[in-house]
Amino acid sequence: DSGVTQTPKHLxxxxxxxxxxxxxxxxxxxxxxxxxxxxxxxxxxxxxYYNGEERAKGNILERFSAQQFPDxxxxxxxSSLELGDSALYFCASSPQGGRGNxxxxxPGTRLTVL
Amino acid sequence: xxxxxxxxxxxxxxxKEDVTLDCVYETRDTTYYLFWYKQxxxxxxxxxxxxxxxxxQNEISGRYxxxxxxxxxxxxxxxxxxxxxxxxxxxxxxxxxxSSGSARQLTxxxxxxxxxxx
Numbered sequence: 001d002s003g004v005t006q007t008p009k010h011l012x013x014x015x016x017x018x019x020x021x022x023x024x025x026x027x028x029x030x031x032x033x034x035x036x037x038x039x040x041x042x043x044x045x046x047x048x049y050y051n052g053e054e055r056a057k058g059n060i061l062e063r064f065s066a067q068q069f070p071d072x073x074x075x076x077x078x079s080s081l082e083l084g085d086s087a088l089y090f091c092a093s094s095p096q097g098g099r100g101n102x103x104x105x106x107p108g109t110r111l112t113v114l
Numbered sequence: 115x116x117x118x119x120x121x122x123x124x125x126x127x128x129x130k131e132d133v134t135l136d137c138v139y140e141t142r143d144t145t146y147y148l149f150w151y152k153q154x155x156x157x158x159x160x161x162x163x164x165x166x167x168x169x170x171q172n173e174i175s176g177r178y179x180x181x182x183x184x185x186x187x188x189x190x191x192x193x194x195x196x197x198x199x200x201x202x203x204x205x206x207x208x209x210x211x212x213s214s215g216s217a218r219q220l221t222x223x224x225x226x227x228x229x230x231x232x
Contacts, residue, residue, distance in 0.1 A: 102164045
């Protein structure tokens, strides 16, 4: 158990809908990262937050947005869903300094868009 | 831009055989970190090892060992005496080593599916 929690574990929805994925980082970790794992794109970085502020953006679509709240949990919002958005979405967190850059991943949320 | 290449898409071995998973990376940074993660059939990503660019000493942890060679930009992973429980997808990843809190996202390779047969 990495200490990172993600809910829900599975999500099935229809095209055009909007969903919210939730992530709680490990205790003490200030950085949260979101990744998407799909069959055609592999594991891709989407976005990073550090202590409530956006720090980096990767291949994140404009239909997707995220935020990190004062209690450090993060939410990834996916809207106007398309079939191609079906994927496993991971959240990861990392410590501040000291131990370097290792990221600890949550169990993922499997999104199926029908 | 950073890039990680895992040329082996799938590897199949018989239990107790040794197996090496290859990883080649590209980066313009002089300071960076390399990682290996394991993704078992259950789907979670499990951190295995982190290596920084200044430390080329090979590392051994039980049946696992890692060979980092900066000269060839490679960070290979060897499992000795493989077991059925080692069956998983293994990912190599790279990140820059900026100061704490800065963007340090992981760039992953495409993964190698390892199947260990009984």
